[in-house]
Amino acid sequence: MNNYTDEKELSILKLEMRGVSRRTFLKFCAATAVLLGLENSYGSVLAEAAAEAVKKKPIIWLQGQGCTGCSCSLLSSLNPGPAEILLDMVSMRFNTTVMNAAGYLSVDVLDKTVKEGNYLLVIEGSIPTADPRYCVVEGMPFEELVVKTAKNAAAVVAVGTCSAYGGIPKAGITGAKSVSEIITDKPVINIPGCPFKPDWLVGTLLYYLSFNEVPPLDNDKRPLAYFGNHNIHDTCPRVSYFEKGQFLMDWNDPATVNWCLFKVGCKGPVTFSDCNRNWWNDGVNYCIRAGSPCAGCVQPQFYENFAPLYAPLFDLAAKEEPKEATGSDGGRKEGFDGLSVAVGAGMTAALVGGYKALQALSKTGKGETKDG
Ligand code: SF4
Ligand code: SF4
Missing domain, CATH: 4.10.480.10 (Cytochrome-c3 hydrogenase, C-terminal domain)
Structure with missing residues (x-):
């Protein structure tokens, strides 16, 4: 057994300790592969990517002008919980909803991760632009923080409709903008929804980690596998x-x-x-x-x-x-x-x-x- 396999085994063991069996986890990965339009056999590739993520891809998760509903949606998801996969198997370095650290300690973690680079930046909530005081995170206007954090990111994922398109805040007075209106020099993947469905994010992250590229997107920058290929009305039971x-x-x-x-x-x-x-x-x-x-x-x-x-x-x-x-x-x-x-x-x-x-x-x- 080589080190790589050891990492995979360790990750699966961690899931088992949380009550998610190896079989359930691998089944989840196989189902995710099918949803993404990949062959069933890619399930093990996704499982290995999830294991590899422990070592490779830190995640910074910023929260701006939103209701935290997207974080709640992720955290209340069921087995095999994307929460387990994201929180246990991926290196979630910064997320103000779930992290213990606060103040200087959390800012230090954020700065260190940004300095190291090559992380995935996940952004929840829209970005107010009418006045910097509308949203201040870690002592910094949110727009400034987003620009600073995106600089060394490998890719940016906008989760929830507020972040992807402005959403509910866009109907107000804060000049709310989407992530792709602010970040224009790197790939932005939109995972909209009010809130988003957890498997949309987990599948997209696993695809990215497996192939090191953004999955095929529709015209609104959403993964085709979950969005543009499916019209709600076409297959509606009514x-x-x-x-x-x-x-x-x-x-x-x-x-x-x-x-x-x-x-x-x-x-x-x-x-x-x-x-x-x-x-x-x-x-x-x-x-x-x-x-x-x-x-x-x-x-x-x-x-x-x-x-x-x-x-x-x-x-x-x-x-x-x-x-x-x-x-x-x-x-x-x-x-x-x-x-x-x-x-x-x-x-x-x-x-x-x-x-x-x-x-x-x-x-x-x-x-x-x-x-x-
Ligand atoms: S059915 Fe429509 S409103 Fe409900 S979660 Fe899906 S896209 Fe949103
Ligand atoms: S409820 Fe009616 S309008 Fe809405 S998706 Fe179903 S069939 Fe279409």
Whole structure:
């Protein structure tokens, strides 16, 4: 047994001590490989990458203008817990929610890791730019800290929609910006969601650690495997009701409780994520199956352009003027450009069967990039 294998064995042993069996862990890695579009046999490659990560890749996790929901989502995930994998198997050097150290001690750890370089930088929360006092972390305006920390990072991962696209804070007064609007000289991977689903992050990190490259991304810089390849509406269990024009209008009416949620605000037709294929909380459920319309929480339009969340897409389109995006992807329009015209032209009939047009107008979905 060589040292490399020893490290792998040690990592698996640590998981076993936390109640995650070797079999469960390897099964998780194999399933992650399949989700990422790799052959099943790549599962062991991912497992080795996870073990190797102990030695190789420190992680700095910064939290800016957000609610800490993304950290909570990660930490409350189930077996085999991404929390175990990230906290036990990867060298998480800095995360203000979970670290014991504070004050000078934590700043020292951060500075030392930045100096060493070659770490992964994970950023949660948006970056306020209207006034540096809106978010100060470790005594430093958050934007300054992000720029300083990104300098020596191997790659940057924006977790949660606040960090990926501005999210809820962007609807306020702080001039909230996404990570890719601030960091433009390195690959940025977006793992959006409000909060994000833990396996999206773990799978992406394992891919990066295995192949030392950013996975294929969609047009909104999200891993294709989890986002751009999957439209919520296309495989929705309620889609037959959509096609028959049967829409839930009253949650208290048991006769229509399983009908399509479009008219109570479902953004599924313009939302791209694998939520309805790989359910949340270790496969327990997801929004639409629990009776809630998809809020489109992984989309760049969330929250401002999808609010109020219970408003149907066509109503939003009628009221919204399209907004130019200011992001580094340059020129992509947010909002529902073109939909207003469609509604004005009496396109209510196209509601059934016309969702492909909605998807095209949302200008998202399948992408191309390998390097962000
Ligand atoms: S509009 Fe929403 S609830 Fe209705 S079929 Fe599409 S995704 Fe499902
Ligand atoms: S179903 Fe929609 S709102 Fe729910 S988590 Fe997935 S993308 Fe977000």
